Structures are given as C-alpha cells and as structure tokens.
Amino acid sequence: MTPPPGRREQRKTETRQTISDAATELIIRHGFESVSMSEIADAAGVSRKTVFNYFASKEDLVFDRDEEARTLLREGMTARRGMTPLAAFQSLVRELLGSGHPLLRINAGAAAFWSTVADSPVLVAHARRLQALLADDLAQLMADAAGRPADDAEARLGAAMLLASMVAAYQKGMASQQAGEDPRQAMLQLIVRGGTGVLVALAGTPYTDPGLRP
Numbered sequence: 127m128t129p130p131p132g133r134r135e136q137r138k139t140e141t142r143q144t145i146s147d148a149a150t151e152l153i154i155r156h157g158f159e160s161v162s163m164s165e166i167a168d169a170a171g172v173s174r175k176t177v178f179n180y181f182a183s184k185e186d187l188v189f190d191r192d193e194e195a196r197t198l199l200r201e202g203m204t205a206r207r208g209m210t211p212l213a214a215f216q217s218l219v220r221e222l223l224g225s226g227h228p229l230l231r232i233n234a235g236a237a238a239f240w241s242t243v244a245d246s247p248v249l250v251a252h253a254r255r256l257q258a259l260l261a262d263d264l265a266q267l268m269a270d271a272a273g274r275p276a277d278d279a280e281a282r283l284g285a286a287m288l289l290a291s292m293v294a295a296y297q298k299g300m301a302s303q304q305a306g307e308d309p310r311q312a313m314l315q316l317i318v319r320g321g322t323g324v325l326v327a328l329a330g331t332p333y334t335d336p337g338l339r340p
Contacts (some may be wrong), residue, residue: 191231211268272332273340
C-alpha cells in the first residue's frame with residue numbers, strides 16, 4: 127500500500143535526517159576528505175542514489191541546515207516589517223538566541239562540527255559561499271523593507287556588516303563556551319556592537335531611522 131501524503135513526507139524527512147546524521151558522525155570522526163558518499167550511504171542504510179536524491183553534494187550533507195537558515199531569515203524579517211530593517215534583524219537574532227535555537231546553539235557538538243569544517247579547505251570555502259548567499263538574502267530583504275532597489279549599495283553594506291558580526295559573535299561564543307563562560311552573553315555583546323556599527327554606517331537612511339521608512 128502507498129502511504130498517505132503526510133506519512134510519505136514524514137518518511138522523507140526521517141530518511142534525510144538519518145543520512146545527515148550518519149554523514150556528520152563519519153565526517154567528524156574521519157575528516158571530510160576521507161569519507162565517501164558510498165560510505166555515508168552504507169552507514170545510513172540506504173543506496174548511494176538515495177543519498178544523491180536528498181543531497182546534491184557531500185558539502186550539502188555537511189551544511190544541511192542552510193535552507194532552514196535562509197527560511198528563518200526570510201520569515202523572521204517579513205514578520206517584523208513594522209520595524210526598521212536593523213531593528214528587525216536584531217529582534218530576530220535575539221529571539222533565536224534566547225530560545226536556544228539549534229542554529230545558534232553552542233555546545234560540544236557544535237565545537238566538533240566547526241573544528242571539522244576548519245580542517246577542510248573545501249568546507250571552509252563552501253561555508254563562505256553560504257555566508258555570501260545569506261548576506262545577499264538579507265540585503266534584498268532590507269532593501270525591500272526600505273523601499274529601495276534590490277541591489278541598493280547601502281543595503282548590501284548593512285547586510286555584510288550584520289552577517290560579519292554574527293560570524294564574529296559565534297566565534298566569540300565558541301571561545302567563551304570552551305572557557306566555561308556563558309556563550310550567549312558573549313555572543314550578545316558582539317551582536318550589539320555590530321548593530322551599533324550599522325547604526326552609525328547607515329545613519330540617515332530608512333534602514334536605521336523609522337521616520338524615513340516608506
């Protein structure tokens with residue numbers, strides 16, 4: 127019997143997660159370059175073809191939450207259209223940080239993951255490409271909220287600064303966690319500083335001044 131649509135989607139989600147978990151465990155244990163797609167398929171109990179049905183590349187297996195991050199950003203910014211783009215971004219980040227969302231959570235597993243990424247030039251390059259795509263998304267969302275063209279230079283400047291501050295905040299959080307300190311407080315300090323930098327850089331624009339919003 128063919129399972130109902132809801133059950134089929136659930137099975138797909140479960141299969142995707144099983145493949146992702148198997149890949150993460152193998153890659154953290156042996157290193158990105160040392161693990162093949164066939165080994166990942168065997169560990170997940172699926173065929174190599176099935177792995178490629180869910181993930182286009184081995185890099186996508188490692189960064190399997192990229193689309194989730196982009197969706198969170200899009201939906202979070204859209205839900206805060208009553209704020210300036212800077213305030214909306216800061217509100218979203220504070221909410222995710224306060225709720226302990228997995229994308230911003232810092233623990234031993236996250237430390238092992240990013241250590242594995244740092245050891246692979248391929249993964250480092252891929253992470254930078256994903257960061258650039260996220261910055262492009264944020265710039266377009268900011269420009270749209272401010273009534274500016276999608277390629278507005280000030281939106282791109284603000285988005286680049288905000289994403290760079292997030293990367294720095296996460297790195298500071300990792301260091302704080304390893305030192306036995308509260309990583310969320312360390313992250314919040316740099317997030318606030320990054321927002322202050324954008325506030326200064328984009329002063330007198332609708333990105334920071336609610337009186338200038340369309």
